[in-house]
Amino acid sequence: MDEQKGARMPARIISVINMKGGVGKSTTTVSLAETLAHHQRRRVLVIDLDPQTNASIMVAGPEKWNGMREAERTLDFYFESYIVQQKPKPFKQLIEKNVSDLKGKPDVALCASAPEFRIVERDMIESFVKRGFQIDMIQKWILERFANGIKNVINDYDYILIDCPPGISLFAEAALIAADTILVPSIPDYVSRLGLITFRKRALRLINERRGGPSQLMVLATKYEDGFSLHRSEAQLLKDNLGDAMFDVRIPQHVDIAKAAEWSETQRTFEQKYGQMASTVKKLGEEFQSKVELAPSL
Numbered sequence: 342m343d344e345q346k347g348a349r350m351p352a353r354i355i356s357v358i359n360m361k362g363g364v365g366k367s368t369t370t371v372s373l374a375e376t377l378a379h380h381q382r383r384r385v386l387v388i389d390l391d392p393q394t395n396a397s398i399m400v401a402g403p404e405k406w407n408g409m410r411e412a413e414r415t416l417d418f419y420f421e422s423y424i425v426q427q428k429p430k431p432f433k434q435l436i437e438k439n440v441s442d443l444k445g446k447p448d449v450a451l452c453a454s455a456p457e458f459r460i461v462e463r464d465m466i467e468s469f470v471k472r473g474f475q476i477d478m479i480q481k482w483i484l485e486r487f488a489n490g491i492k493n494v495i496n497d498y499d500y501i502l503i504d505c506p507p508g509i510s511l512f513a514e515a516a517l518i519a520a521d522t523i524l525v526p527s528i529p530d531y532v533s534r535l536g537l538i539t540f541r542k543r544a545l546r547l548i549n550e551r552r553g554g555p556s557q558l559m560v561l562a563t564k565y566e567d568g569f570s571l572h573r574s575e576a577q578l579l580k581d582n583l584g585d586a587m588f589d590v591r592i593p594q595h596v597d598i599a600k601a602a603e604w605s606e607t608q609r610t611f612e613q614k615y616g617q618m619a620s621t622v623k624k625l626g627e628e629f630q631s632k633v634e635l636a637p638s639l
């Protein structure tokens with residue numbers, strides 16, 4: 342891919358999703374964004390769809406994120422402006438560039454979430470239900486508004502990574518349908534594997550019905566403990582089941598991953614930030630790139 346010269350492709354949309362919380366979705370979103378920008382020199386946008394706002398704070402720090410909230414530049418305002426003023430706020434205005442605390446200003450941008458997003462979602466659904474909309478119409482409405490927003494910035498990035506909330510929500514489903522690639526971080530244990538198989542079936546069916554085109558589903562073992570034989574056997578079972586859709590790289594349960602998630606006021610090198618996990622995160626980016634390049638173009 343000769344992305345430095347000539348026309349660049351529109352961004353590939355990657356939704357990071359799992360029904361379960363605490364499996365490393367936000368951590369994976371941010372570390373993948375940082376290695377793709379830092380090592381692969383890609384332009385990356387992180388969209389935080391989770392009202393818990395972990396990815397927003399991880400990648401931009403509490404101060405910048407607060408500034409974005411105060412300036413009404415978070416996703417809840419975007420959707421609220423559609424409903425209340427019937428006129429959308431330009432999506433581009435939500436985006437804050439060069440947000441990472443890594444040295445060298447890697448090209449990572451953020452479209453942030455806020456806790457109010459939960460209320461906006463609820464109010465939106467209520468107002469639609471009162472007007473007699475069916476759930477699939479509401480779903481379509483959300484997907485269209487979300488896709489319209491993304492369309493405005495799709496040529497500015499190589500990758501758009503969407504950090505999804507856990508559980509079932511209309512926004513998470515919109516992100517699932519909009520995605521070219523679905524990345525599922527999963528802790529390799531028995532319950533998660535069963536959940537994953539069910540999710541995969543449901544996700545693929547939903548996408549086929551609504552999207553009418555292929556998308557790629559990838560699974561990444563997170564919080565992996567090599568000394569734990571159950572993790573080893575479950576990760577192997579996933580690999581046997583999923584083949585190339587499963588990453589060879591596994592993200593270990595490691596304090597340096599948790600520490601990297603804490604915002605640093607002073608900029609740090611990739612190695613300072615990710616410590617002993619720096620090469621693993623770099624490998625994640627490399628394997629991601631090679632998997633994506635093998636995927637059918639959309």
Ligand SMILES: Nc1ncnc2c1ncn2[C@@H]1O[C@H](COP(=O)(O)OP(=O)(O)O)[C@@H](O)[C@H]1O
Nearest residue numbers: 362363364365366367368564593594595598599
């Ligand atoms: N590989 C890991 N090793 C150690 N701690 C991790 C790892 N991945 C995530 N964590 C920690 O686990 C918690 C949940 O991770 P997070 O990425 O927020 O999960 P999710 O987005 O799926 O809810 C966070 O405190 C995070 O720092």
Ligand SMILES: [Mg+2]
Nearest residue numbers: 366367391395
């Ligand atoms: Mg999260």
